[in-house]
Amino acid sequence: TSRCSSWVYKRERNHRSDCQHPLDHQKSKRVPENHLFLTLYLSMDPYMRCRMNEDTGKNTNFTKGDFVTSFYWPWQTKVILDGNILEKVDPQLVDGHLSYFLEAIGMPGLTYLIGVQEKSHITAGSNQTMVVSGAAGACGSLAGQIGHLLGCSKVVGICGTPEKCLFLTSELGFDAAINYKEGNVAEQLHKLCPAGVDVYLNNVGGDISDTVISQMNQNSHIILCGQISQYNKDVPYPPLHPAIEAIQKERNITRERFLVLNYKDKFEFGILQLSQWFKEGKLKIKETRINGLENMGAAFQSMMTGGNIGKQIVYLNTA
Numbered sequence: 219t220s221r222c223s224s225w226v227y228k229r230e231r232n233h234r235s236d237c238q239h240p241l242d243h244q245k246s247k248r249v250p251e252n253h254l255f256l257t258l259y260l261s262m263d264p265y266m267r268c269r270m271n272e273d274t275g276k277n278t279n280f281t282k283g284d285f286v287t288s289f290y291w292p293w294q295t296k297v298i299l300d301g302n303i304l305e306k307v308d309p310q311l312v313d314g315h316l317s318y319f320l321e322a323i324g325m326p327g328l329t330y331l332i333g334v335q336e337k338s339h340i341t342a343g344s345n346q347t348m349v350v351s352g353a354a355g356a357c358g359s360l361a362g363q364i365g366h367l368l369g370c371s372k373v374v375g376i377c378g379t380p381e382k383c384l385f386l387t388s389e390l391g392f393d394a395a396i397n398y399k400e401g402n403v404a405e406q407l408h409k410l411c412p413a414g415v416d417v418y419l420n421n422v423g424g425d426i427s428d429t430v431i432s433q434m435n436q437n438s439h440i441i442l443c444g445q446i447s448q449y450n451k452d453v454p455y456p457p458l459h460p461a462i463e464a465i466q467k468e469r470n471i472t473r474e475r476f477l478v479l480n481y482k483d484k485f486e487f488g489i490l491q492l493s494q495w496f497k498e499g500k501l502k503i504k505e506t507r508i509n510g511l512e513n514m515g516a517a518f519q520s521m522m523t524g525g526n527i528g529k530q531i532v533y534l535n536t537a
């Protein structure tokens with residue numbers, strides 16, 4: 219099983235040890251410099267489910283009190299890590315809300331800032347309609363806001379409860395939201411998007427995606443970010459149903475798989491942009507917190523089954 223996670227943590231003091239990799243503290247290969255860190259927040263992400271299917275630098279000098287983040291973090295309250303896998307973060311960028319480095323001012327925010335910029339072909343003023351599935355989650359809740367900020371005229375979210383729908387429209391500025399567990403999604407979507415869908419931010423795959431793709435316009439674009447409805451299957455990125463694939467081809471709909479980690483050169487600028495929007499009040503950030511390392515499993519399960527609004531975070535320690 220995976221014991222990896224993104225995290226925000228604080229360096230406690232210099233420490234040398236024989237640990238080389240956070241995943242295997244039993245290995246005894248020396249590395250030049252390790253550091254002891256206190257875990258503050260642990261991130262719950264759907265990609266962890268995919269890592270569970272199989273076991274699967276630059277060295278920075280840290281000083282006491284530095285805050286850092288990384289993808290490779292064990293579920294522990296304190297940990298000794300090789301500095302090569304760490305990124306230093308500046309608390310001023312999040313006005314001291316350190317957990318935001320795991321959400322809007324971190325990987326989920328970057329996913330859709332870069333995803334929309336690179337793949338959506340949005341042109342401000344051209345009256346485009348965007349649909350976001352998984353819209354009330356960590357990535358989705360930011361995606362719709364970023365869609366508006368980058369020039370989309372209409373943003374419709376699809377998510378799993380009426381409370382989430384209300385949150386999207388009343389708090390985050392989505393133009394409309396559909397609860398996919400109630401009523402006919404295709405009919406509701408058609409009413410809300412009579413001119414069709416120009417950009418689809420796909421977080422869930424499965425039937426919801428098939429319904430959206432069926433209503434996409436000629437030369438429109440899918441950002442294939444994730445397919446959480448398929449993650450408990452053996453193939454987390456299964457091919458489209460042949461009938462839907464035929465629609466995609468006929469209408470020349472682009473559908474390339476998007477992976478934020480392929481755009482590391484854009485991270486630095488992206489974080490500054492997201493931080494600026496957050497400080498200007500243009501990007502609203504929501505998280506669902508659970509306390510304590512002992513509740514990591516419950517937090518993961520809850521996130522995978524819709525218990526979260528915004529980012530699912532596990533809180534461990536105060537800085």
Ligand SMILES: NC(=O)c1ccc[n+]([C@@H]2O[C@H](COP(=O)([O-])OP(=O)(O)OC[C@H]3O[C@@H](n4cnc5c(N)ncnc54)[C@H](OP(=O)(O)O)[C@@H]3O)[C@@H](O)[C@H]2O)c1
Binds near residue numbers: 355442528
């Ligand atoms: N490509 C990349 O670089 C990249 C980066 C980050 C994340 N992702 C992907 O983006 C997606 C969202 O990630 P996240 O971190 O923002 O998670 P999240 O949306 O905060 O949490 C997962 C949400 O998925 C929904 N869900 C669960 N099962 C579902 C199903 N069968 N059908 C429809 N919705 C379902 C639930 O909300 P409801 O109540 O609405 O069901 C749940 O709250 C995931 O697929 C993830 O793998 C991709």
